[in-house]
Amino acid sequence: MPGRGFDLARIGDGLSFADAVDDVTTALDASRAVVITAxxxxxxxxxxxxxLASRTDGRVIVTQPRRVAARAAARRLAALDGTPLGTRAGFTVRGERRMSDGARVEFVTAGVLLRRMLQDPGLEGVDxxxxxxxxxxxxxxxxxxxxxGEVRELRDDLMLVAMSATLDADRIARVLGADDAPAPVVEHVVPAFPLTERWAPASSPRLDERGVTRAFLDHVARVTASAAADLHRSDPAADVLVFAPGAREVTGIAHRIRDAARGFDVRELHGRLPAREQDAVIRGRRPEDPPRIIVTTSLAESSLTVPGVRLVVDSCLSRHPRRDAARGMSGLVTTSTPRSSSIQRAGRATRQGSGTVIRCxxxxAYAAAPSRPDPEIAxxxxxxAALLLACWGSPGGAGLRLIDPLPADGLAEALETLTGLGAIDDEGxxxxxxxxxxxxPTDPRLARALLDGAPLVGPRLAAEVVALIGGxxxxxxxxxxxxxxxLRGRRGPDAQRxxxxxxxxxxxxxxxxxVRAGVDDVGAVVALAFPERIARRVDRSADGxxxxLASGTRAAVRGALAGTEWLAIADVARATGRVTADSGAIIRSAAALTEEQAIRAAAHLLTDRVEAEFAGGRVTARRERRIGAIVLSSVPLRADxxxxxxxxxxxxxxQGLNMLVWPEAAIDLRRRLALLHRELGAPWPDVSDAALLAAADGWLAPEIDALASGTPAGRLQLARALRRLLPWPEAAHxxxxxxxxxxxxxxxRIRIAYPPWDDPGARPVVAVKLQECFGWAETPRLADGRVPVLFHLLSPAGRPLAVTDDLASFWSGPYAQVRAEMRGRYPKHPWPEDPWQAAPTRHTKRRS
Structure with a gap:
């Protein structure tokens, strides 16, 4: 009979969600896919x-985002069921399993289920x-x-439930359901206990180039110690939950609180702790135990319930994965906590009654934080992910109903990496x-280092390096x-893990x-995992x-590694500061490497080809052997x-056309053609930069060949090249x-100064001495009479006296004032009272 042994009434006693069980049952009667939010x-x-187990004979698998949550949920269900862990409810996480063959409910991390599905796509025995x-x-x-979703298309008996504390339920329902029939949504609403919000900003920055500042850790610890003391006086049974971005900050804050707050049991909660220590925090404390201050990562944000908490201190910092495509880097970065996550954190204080949140x-600053976190897929x-999808038979997620598609740039980068690892073929x-x-069960890069590194350095060293980097x-x-x-000589939690x-x-x-190898071969394993991060030193200073890197990124390091010529880098991140001023990135973990090891690990990045460049007005070439962007050798030669x-x-x-040397004749011709194209249109050619570059293989082909053969750019006849663009027979005009x-x-005969080709509002100009234009009434026009010439009428010394495109108006009006001012200054030159009757001249009175 389905549901062997689970007593829902007993398990749900005292749980708010017991009131929603009938709604879930009704939804499951109508659909095999349901969305639940509570x-x-x-x-x-x-x-x-x-x-769900009460409705079927098969196993129910429940995924959790974290190992500690999977273990905690399994232990809680087993305890409420009154059965030993693993008998009817158990868990499977990386490195640990508590499950019997007859267990009905199995809590797992999502990664465990994904890899299991590669072996068993149909999920046999799972209902x-x-x-x-x-x-x-x-x-x-x-x-x-x-x-x-794809499995359910083949198995209409498989039930699928998506659950969340806060959820865009309608969106998920559309993904889980059919195109015309979204999955039903069950929403369980619970009246919230009152929450008091307080603000305690630090006087110094929270973050610098190294991450979270020591001053901010001091601040969070002080705020926590003071608030915990106040809380204990009014409510001795209450506990405090402190949120920090990562395990390192958790340990730092906890250490500071222990020094400042006597009488409290200060605990840490993060993914690096041994399972027994994590579980001890989640189980709560006995009444006779001292009050607790629990410093945690986002682990306790929503997937875990820590009992007894009435005060939350929030650093308002989170650590998230980020990919930096420009530098070929990825890793965890610390940022302001999204407001939706801050609300989740604050809610831990009102789980059992009214509570308080203190935001640091x-x-x-709180209002300026993002409203919600970015989906990790983005x-x-x-x-x-790309390797898993390729193994599943859906390269790039093709054909799958995903909440969000894989971003094209991130997917392309992943596929390039997998191709380099030999993990996918040309079709993905x-x-x-x-x-x-x-x-x-590790990143594909580290898996490659493990498999390919074991024959080179021995299985143990390869496993040690992979476990260190992946951990x-x-x-x-x-x-x-x-x-x-x-680590080899240590006994602490990190070493045990x-x-x-x-x-x-x-x-x-x-x-x-x-195979005999030592720590000198660590870099060989790292290089196998991250061949694009093989690096060669290009500069050294007192600071580092x-x-x-082979990827083309520059990164800096301090310490002993600065004296090494070659590095295999496992972790590199964006940074600022003196040592990284010319690199924009800092090396966080790496190992020394030899050139021979680098070449062996990055064979797919090795190139040997002639590289030519145009610089200094001519083509130069070298034969270069490279690992990606790193030059191994370079020999000058003549380019073919x-x-x-x-x-x-x-x-x-x-560089555009500015790489060429433009003589005056070519500039002048280009300006003339630009005017005709602007005023008359086709067939007069467009000589803008964009148009000329687009057609360069035509009008500039002989000059490109000349440059390729070694002719300096200054010797090109660009006016002759431009004349190839002239339309015939119109060119005759x-x-x-x-x-x-x-x-x-x-x-x-005065040269006309045509306007630049990129200045359509400018006019052609003739700069001429005023005396040379006496009696000239009609202003000349260019481009078939469309464009009047703009005259700059000059003094005998060549200085502008007037600017006009209407000569007749000038002689009849402004000339009289110009004559009055200039004839005393230039008495040797003619300044007739009647310019209409005077003979034009370029000479003085005497020579005229």
């Missing part, structure tokens, strides 16, 4: 799985899947929704090597080799025989050194014509429509 702590994670905490929009959760920012590295399908990488462990002074040596990860990785390594042409064309694209010179009444 506040944190109401009991939906505890009640929905056994409810229902619950995806919890969908609102966090974790990448693996989004992928699960897409894959499970002012109201303006900002995270997609390499692992998974290769046998790619499927092997996908079975290893997000602190690497002091950025030196992975030193961190590895320290690392040791367990090493043993787990060893299960996937091939037998390499008797700058390295050029095709290589030279490519260099000239690249320069034209990058060029000098009539736009003459180079204009004959004035004195007989002088």
């Amino acid at each position: 506040p944190p702590g109401t009991g939906k994670t505890t009640l929905v799985p056994p409810l 229902a899947v619950v995806i919890d905490e969908v609102h966090e929009r974790a990448l693996e959760t989004d992928l699960l929704i897409g894959l499970l 920012v002012d109201e303006r 900002v995270a590295d997609l390499t692992d 399908r998974a290769t046998a090597h790619g499927r092997a990488l996908a079975q290893i 997000d462990l602190r690497v002091g002074d950025a030196d992975i080799a030193d961190a590895l040596i320290a 690392w040791s367990r990860d090493v043993d787990r990785m060893l299960r996937f390594t091939p037998d390499a025989g008797a 050194a700058t390295f050029l 014509r095709d290589t030279g042409r490519d260099a000239v064309r690249r320069a034209l694209q990058d 060029l000098d009539d429509l736009a003459p180079e010179r204009l004959e004035v009444p004195s007989g002088s």
Whole structure:
């Protein structure tokens, strides 16, 4: 009979969500896919799985975004059911499993279920899947929704429930349901207890180039210690929950609070802690125990309920994955917490009654934070996701109903990485090597380092390096080799977790025989994982050194690694500051490398070709051997014509026509043609920069060949090149429509200054001495009479006296004033009272 042993009434006793069980049952009667939204702590994670188990004989799988949440949910359900953990309710997370063959409900992380589905796409024996905490929009959760939607097309008996504390329910319902029939939505609303908001901004910055400042950690600790003391006087049974962005900050704040707040049990809660310590925090405390101050990451934001909390202190900082496509970097960055997440954090104080939240920012900074977090699919590295989709048979997510599609730029970058790893073929399908990488529970890059590194350096060293990098462990002074040596001799929680990860990785390594290697070979493993981050030193100073990565990024490092010529970099991030002023990035973890190891790890990035460039007015070429952007050797040589042409064309694209040396004749002709094109249109050619560059292979082809052959740019005849654009037979009228010179009444032929081709409002100008134009009544016009010439009438010394395009009006009016002012200054030159009757001249009175 379905539902063996689960007593929903007993399990739901005291849980708010028990009131919604009938609504969920009704929704499941109408649809095999349901969306549930309810506040944190109401009991939906505890009640929905056994409810689904009561409707089927198969197993119910419940996904959680974090291991600690999966363990906690399984333990809670088993305790309420009165059965040992793993008997009817258990869990499977990375490195730990508590499940019997007959267990009905299994809590897992999303990553565990994704990899299981690659082995068992039909989910044999599973009748229902619950995806919890969908609102966090974790990448693996989004992928699960897409894959499970495809499984349901083949298995109409599979029940699928999406649950969240806060959710865009209608949107998720459309994805889970059919095009014309969204999944039903069950919304459970609980009246909120009163929440008091307080603000405690710090007087100094929260963040600098290194991350969270020490001053801000001091501030959060002081605020917490003071507020906890006040709370304890009024409510000795209440606990305090403090939110920090990451494990490092959790430890720093907790250490400071222990020094400042006596009489409290200060606990840490983050993903790096051993499972037993995490579980001890979640279980709560006994009445006789001292009050607790729990410092946590976003772990306790919504997926976990920590009992007894009445005060929340929020740093209003979060750590999220970010991909920097411009520098080829990805990793965790610390930013202001989105307001929706801050609201979730504050809600932990009102789980059991009225509570208080103290935010360590002012109201303006809080209002300026993003309204909600970006979906991880939009900002995270997609390499692992792209490999999983390729193995599933849907490269790039093709054909899947996803909440959001994979962003094109991030997907392209991931596919390029997977191609370099040999994980996918030219059509984006998974290769046998790619499927092997996908079975290893770590990033595909690290999986490649494990499989390919074991034969080179031995399985243990390869596993140790992969476990260290993949475990997000602190690497002091950025030196992975030193961190590895320290871990081998340490006994703390980090070392224990690392040791367990090493043993787990060893299960996937091939037998390499008797390979002898030491810590000097750590870089070889790192380089296999991140060949695009192989780096060579390009500059060194007293502050450190700058390295050029194969990807083209420059990054800086301090300490002993600055003295190394080659590095294999595992973690690099954007930064500012003196040591990174010329790089924009800082190396956070790396290992020394040899050139031979670099070439072996990055064979797919190795090139040997002639590189030509146009610089200094001529083409130069070198034969260069490179690893990506890193030059291994460079020998000068003469470029062949095709290589030279490519260099000239690249320069034209990058620098435009300014790379050419434009003589006066060419400038003048181009301006004349621009005027005719503007005024008369076709067939007179467009000579704008864009038009000339687009047609360069035509009008400029002989000159491009000349440059490619080594002719300096200054020797080109660009006027001759421009004349290739002249239309025939209209070209015969060029000098009539736009003459180079204009004959004035004195007989002088004055050059016309045509306006620049990119200044359509300017006019052609003739600058001529006033005396040379006596008696000239009609202003000349160019371009078939469309454009009047603008005259700059000059003094005998060549200084402007008047500007006009109406000579008749000038002689009849303004000339009299000019004559009165100038005849005394220039008495040797004619200033007739009647300019209409005077003879035009370019000479003095005597010579005239």
